[in-house]
Amino acid sequence: MRGFLLVATANDAGDDSSLRRLESRRFTYKELKMITNNFQRVLGQGGFGYVYSGFLEDGTQVAVKLRSHSSKQGVKEFLAEAQILTRIHHMNLVSMIGYCMDGEYMALVYEYMSEGTLQEHIEGSNRNGACLSWPQRLRIALESSQGLEYLHKGCNPPLIHRDVKATNILLNAKLEARIADFGLSKAFNSNDPHVSTNTLVGTPGYVDPEYQATMKPTTKSDVYSFGVVLLELVTGKPAILREPEPINIIWWARRQLAQGNIEAVVDGRMRGDYDVNLVWKVADIALKCTAHSSLQRPTMTDVVIQLHECIELENGRAAGDYANNFYTGSSNNDPNMSYDAYTTDQSSIMSRNSTAFDTEHNLRREPTMPTGPAAR
Incomplete structure (x- = not known):
């Protein structure tokens, strides 16, 4: 919008x-x-x-x-x-x-945001039909995360957006990202990050399963949704894939990455113009954001720091200084940022009254994720 x-x-x-x-x-x-x-x-x-x-x-x-x-x-x-x-x-x-x-x-x-929504660019329906480059995707990811971090940390009282998705990230003529649509946002007490609600809100494919189960959204609910957006940026695919059957992008990406198959995950429209190690790093961040338990997810501040590092590595790659900076797993010592988050049982706990939400979280137990490819 x-x-x-x-x-x-x-x-x-x-x-x-x-x-x-x-x-x-x-x-x-x-x-x-x-x-x-x-x-x-x-x-x-x-x-x-x-x-x-x-x-x-x-x-x-x-x-x-x-x-x-x-x-x-x-x-x-x-x-x-x-x-x-x-x-x-x-x-x-x-x-x-x-x-x-x-x-x-x-x-x-x-x-006015002349380049429309991030969703339009991901699905290729923007007016010029151009594909976002890998550096552009990284910058959009960082700028979006900064907007969410401001809501969580810079506002008084702080805010939970509650509807983070690719259609609510707008781009201007310079492809600079802005978070939009705050009609569902909720303020919360910084000493108690939970907000009790009577109505589940959000968009299928992006909704935190823990929020669905407890009806208490937190800042980590926004982190979960943002993790889905990161996967969309990496893969060029929607939050819910429709073929051959409906499947959540999180389950699909975990299945591919568990096999070490990063090339099958990354958006082919970029025609290989990216560093595979950086793609692994961003995919790593995305899957940590979408851990089943909110305690295992990073904060938006953590995400901003990690994406800043990705930008620096990408800039170094562009300058020819990237040869020895390959990715071998999380560079963060936070124990909550471990691959254990990927192996949590992802069985659906979404509303029994909503088949759309049941479909989006039709996830399964996955094997431990690899930590990235060997240096190239």
């Missing part, structure tokens, strides 16, 4: 007093129609509805998402996202330009 306009029924709109403290610009619905040329150009579609392109008076391009009346998400999510985006500011989080709460209409207006 590149920004959005929310439309609610008159009964949903309610009192806008909670938005009066917002520092961003307040638009009227008439202004939004002018900005979008009567919602003429569609950029995409998200959970709230359609996303439209618009231009402010000074020529600045913005993105506006129109909430359909049939959307199950409404004023609660609107208020949550508006209030969160007013108080958080980070280079790797999407910026809110303004909002509208005009009669039956509600709106949020975002900065």
